[in-house]
Amino acid sequence: MKQGNYRVLSNRLIAHATWEMVLEGDTGSLKRPGQFVNVQVPGKFLRRPLSVAAWDNATLTLIYKVVGQGTDLLTRCRPADSLNLLCGLGNGFDLSPSGQHPLLVGGGVGLPPLYQLAMDLVKAGKQPHLIMGFGSSDEIFYEDLFRRLISVTVCTVDGSAGIKGFVTQAVPPKGSDYFFACGPSPMLQALCSWLPFSGQLSLEERMGCGFGACMGCSIQTTLGSQRVCKEGPVFAKEVLIW
Amino acid sequence: MNTAVTLCGIRMDNPVMGASGCFGYGVEFAELYDINLLGSFSFKGTTLHPRFGNPCPRIAESNSGMLNAVGLQNPGVRQVIAVELPRMKQFFHKPVMANVSGFSLDEYVQTCALLDAEEQVGWLEVNISCPNVHLGGMSFGTEPAAAAEITRAVKAVCKKPVIIKLTPNVSDIAAIASACEQAGADGISLINTLVALRIDIKTRRPVLANRTGGLSGPAILPVALAMVRKVYEAVSVPIVGMGGVSCVEDVLEMMLAGATAVQVGAANLVEPYICRDIVEDLPRAMARHGIEDLNDIIGGIQY
Numbered sequence: 427m428k429q430g431n432y433r434v435l436s437n438r439l440i441a442h443a444t445w446e447m448v449l450e451g452d453t454g455s456l457k458r459p460g461q462f463v464n465v466q467v468p469g470k471f472l473r474r475p476l477s478v479a480a481w482d483n484a485t486l487t488l489i490y491k492v493v494g495q496g497t498d499l500l501t502r503c504r505p506a507d508s509l510n511l512l513c514g515l516g517n518g519f520d521l522s523p524s525g526q527h528p529l530l531v532g533g534g535v536g537l538p539p540l541y542q543l544a545m546d547l548v549k550a551g552k553q554p555h556l557i558m559g560f561g562s563s564d565e566i567f568y569e570d571l572f573r574r575l576i577s578v579t580v581c582t583v584d585g586s587a588g589i590k591g592f593v594t595q596a597v598p599p600k601g602s603d604y605f606f607a608c609g610p611s612p613m614l615q616a617l618c619s620w621l622p623f624s625g626q627l628s629l630e631e632r633m634g635c636g637f638g639a640c641m642g643c644s645i646q647t648t649l650g651s652q653r654v655c656k657e658g659p660v661f662a663k664e665v666l667i668w
Numbered sequence: 669m670n671t672a673v674t675l676c677g678i679r680m681d682n683p684v685m686g687a688s689g690c691f692g693y694g695v696e697f698a699e700l701y702d703i704n705l706l707g708s709f710s711f712k713g714t715t716l717h718p719r720f721g722n723p724c725p726r727i728a729e730s731n732s733g734m735l736n737a738v739g740l741q742n743p744g745v746r747q748v749i750a751v752e753l754p755r756m757k758q759f760f761h762k763p764v765m766a767n768v769s770g771f772s773l774d775e776y777v778q779t780c781a782l783l784d785a786e787e788q789v790g791w792l793e794v795n796i797s798c799p800n801v802h803l804g805g806m807s808f809g810t811e812p813a814a815a816a817e818i819t820r821a822v823k824a825v826c827k828k829p830v831i832i833k834l835t836p837n838v839s840d841i842a843a844i845a846s847a848c849e850q851a852g853a854d855g856i857s858l859i860n861t862l863v864a865l866r867i868d869i870k871t872r873r874p875v876l877a878n879r880t881g882g883l884s885g886p887a888i889l890p891v892a893l894a895m896v897r898k899v900y901e902a903v904s905v906p907i908v909g910m911g912g913v914s915c916v917e918d919v920l921e922m923m924l925a926g927a928t929a930v931q932v933g934a935a936n937l938v939e940p941y942i943c944r945d946i947v948e949d950l951p952r953a954m955a956r957h958g959i960e961d962l963n964d965i966i967g968g969i970q971y
């Protein structure tokens with residue numbers, strides 16, 4: 427983990443209530459897709475955990491949905507503003523157990539960490555397929571960016587784009603042998619029984635610190651108690667107890 | 669210039685400590701900076717048996733503070749002694765404060781006795797905010813007689829200084845502190861968190877799975893200062909002050925109210941380097957406020 431000040435390069439609305447922020451600063455503590463940062467929001471006591479959607483050696487990209495006061499305050503950030511981050515938190519996805527045809531499943535703002543993951547899987551010579559789920563067509567983001575990398579199936583709950591229904595309405599391509607998922611907890615739980623193969627899931631929990639000090643985010647797993655912020659947020663399907 | 673203080677006979681390089689539950693066993697902070705520059709820290713509340721704690725959500729926010737209902741998650745005293753203390757020894761070389769919780773008199777006594785025998789432990793900090801299962805769940809810390817009973821029982825099995833940590837959720841905290849002192853407490857620490865509630869107005873349910881939680885952070889500093897002062901006027905044993913401390917000025921204020929040592933809790937969770945920064949700021953702040961020796965300001969509020 428590293429604490430530092432990051433300079434806002436851009437902060438723009440990319441879909442209904444969904445914003446993309448690009449920050450400039452030290453990304454050296456980021457090792458794996460699926461890691462997150464804990465953002466100090468001026469005026470709020472607790473930091474806000476957000477997944478890193480993509481990074482290079484000087485910038486990182488966050489995608490966030492406005493759901494409350496903290497994320498609403500973030501929309502007011504302008505280029506050249508500075509934000510304090512704890513960077514490089516959590517374990518991130520482990521690419522090594524994946525077969526040749528991993529399935530990525532993301533619901534809403536669960537999609538961000540899958541973007542860097544998709545880039546890394548392609549770089550590793552794999553052929554991932556993505557199922558992206560949204561409530562409605564106006565919430566869709568990053569579809570084109572994902573399509574430039576990999577094949578994509580879109581689902582919307584109201585049927586306004588792609589397949590009507592939840593992500594479990596989609597048909598995984600034949601030969602899918604492993605999955606990576608991030609999204610709301612009911613979706614993750616459904617996936618675990620829907621998909622017959624093994625995989626990794628990124629969980630969300632309310633956090634005090636984000637770096638393992640407060641036990642605010644512990645869950646029960648088959649490995650015993652685990653901190654979502656430290657041993658997670660990514661867990662193997664087999665260790666989760668629903 | 670002198671920043672050193674003496675807490676129950678143990679010298680500390682400075683009065684700044686990490687507070688229990690907000691500093692783990694030191695591991696996460698030792699990865700960031702040399703935690704030997706602290707006066708000391710109090711490790712996570714330890715119970716006789718392992719505890720998973722409460723279901724999530726365990727954390728909620730408020731203006732200038734946070735609520736927690738972690739529920740004393742810890743691996744149990746035997747695991748703390750077998751794993752955490754040996755690991756801590758590799759990066760922390762000062763006496764550490766052992767924070768103990770229990771749900772019966774017997775649990776407190778057994779846990780304290782085991783930790784008292786550990787070389788690394790300097791002080792026992794006995795958190796009496798917990799509900800007593802034998803008293804219908806009423807907290808030990810809300811009744812002078814129950815607080816005194818715990819103090820006596822723990823003192824009987826400990827050679828090291830016993831500091832009783834008080835809950836602020838009482839009508840007369842000075843009466844409880846006095847009862848502990850008369851029962852042999854070597855020091856008093858306060859305040860623990862204040863009972864608090866947040867409600868999600870969309871679902872109309874409490875944000876925390878445990879319904880209520882404990883409020884801490886800058887929001888409670890003035891409450892803590894008033895209570896530390898009240899206890900300082902009632903007892904003559906040293907006081908460990910805490911509640912909302914998040915900068916060097918807060919440390920000085922806490923000492924003026926009557927604290928000999930000062931713990932920093934929730935602030936560590938949002939500013940992981942805060943304890944280091946406070947220790948580094950201390951000499952400059954002392955110079956700015958004309959303080960030659962920190963001991964001179966303990967309890968030094970002027971009326």
Ligand SMILES: Cc1cc2nc3c(=O)[nH]c(=O)nc-3n(C[C@H](O)[C@H](O)[C@H](O)COP(=O)(O)OP(=O)(O)OC[C@H]3O[C@@H](n4cnc5c(N)ncnc54)[C@H](O)[C@@H]3O)c2cc1C
Pocket residue numbers: 462472473474475476477478489490491492493494495496497498535536538539629630631632633659728729
């Ligand atoms: C590891 C991790 C990665 C995440 N990645 C993303 C992401 O990439 N994009 C995105 O839009 N959201 C993400 N979230 C969820 C995001 O943290 C919350 O939506 C955000 O904290 C809400 O803050 P708020 O002030 O707007 O909401 P409020 O409801 O006003 O916040 C109140 C408190 O609850 C916490 N909180 C509320 N909702 C959540 C939640 N779902 N998860 C955790 N804490 C919550 C807040 O952090 C704050 O402490 C992630 C959460 C975690 C744990």
Ligand SMILES: Cc1cc2nc3c(=O)[nH]c(=O)nc-3n(C[C@H](O)[C@H](O)[C@H](O)COP(=O)(O)O)c2cc1C
Pocket residue numbers: 634640642687688689690712713714736738740767795833859860861883884885886888910911912913931932933934935
């Ligand atoms: C997440 C969290 C966990 C805590 N766990 C304990 C504990 O195990 N034992 C204890 O005596 N106090 C515990 N406390 C209370 C703190 O040690 C401290 O008394 C209180 O938070 C007030 O200080 P602060 O405002 O600086 O946080 C905890 C506080 C927090 C925020």
Ligand code: FES
Pocket residue numbers: 632633634635636637638639640641642643644653654655656
């Ligand atoms: S949020 Fe503090 S331990 Fe995970």
